[in-house]
Amino acid sequence: MASMDVHFWKEAIHDEIDSIMHNNTWVLADLPSGFRQKEGIDFFDTYAPVARISxxxxxxxxxxxxNHVIHQMDVKTTFLNGDLDEEIYMKQPEGFVMPENEHKVCKLKKSLYGLKQAPKQWRQKFDDVVLSKGFALNQVDKCVYSKFDTSGKGVMICLYVDDMLIFGTGLEEVNKTKKFLSSSFEMKDLGEAEVILGIRIKQGNNGISISQSHYIEKILKKFNFENLSPVSTPIDPSLKLLPNK
Known part of the structure; x- marks a missing residue:
């Protein structure tokens, strides 16, 4: 709060608090007597919603x-969507303690950033919603969901935490899926897929090309190397490489 960027920090904090309150993430309550404080709850299987790059x-x-249509969507405040199975309490956020309720704590109704079970709860929530709409879960990569009718028309959803690709046999099928997802979660429609996990996707008449130029450019810019002249061999060509032991 003492930095030059305090205005931006406050704006970001208020946006986050607004999302939390809009999502009914907690209610104020008295801490039950004898309730033991823990750092978090361990789960052996985090069940993280991450599709394989392959x-x-x-x-x-x-x-x-x-010749399928490929669109992309992003889930806003992903880990605030999960429902909790446990009884969890936390202190009111610093700077946002409710007047005349200073002695109360937040009883969590939904998952929250920082909880060890947050990825698991978000994945379970997404599973429940999508599978209830007739989608089938892929048994090889359980971050892929598909739904096709008898004529062969349909879509596939590929989930990577809060980012998803939607593959459809046509634009109509993709738009139906977008509408359904937006009715269940707070989504951001990114239109035709362009970048996923640092991979740039280019769709053209001759097919689809993918490259990591987007990721490479980002790394070069981060380390102030974007204006250097490129060379064909980025290492010393006289260096003799030894077998990996």
């Missing part, structure tokens, strides 16, 4: 072969 490459290849 799956994404395969789906892009299939989309190129069958």
């Amino acid at each position: 799956t994404i490459r395969l789906l892009l290849a299939l989309a190129a072969i069958h």
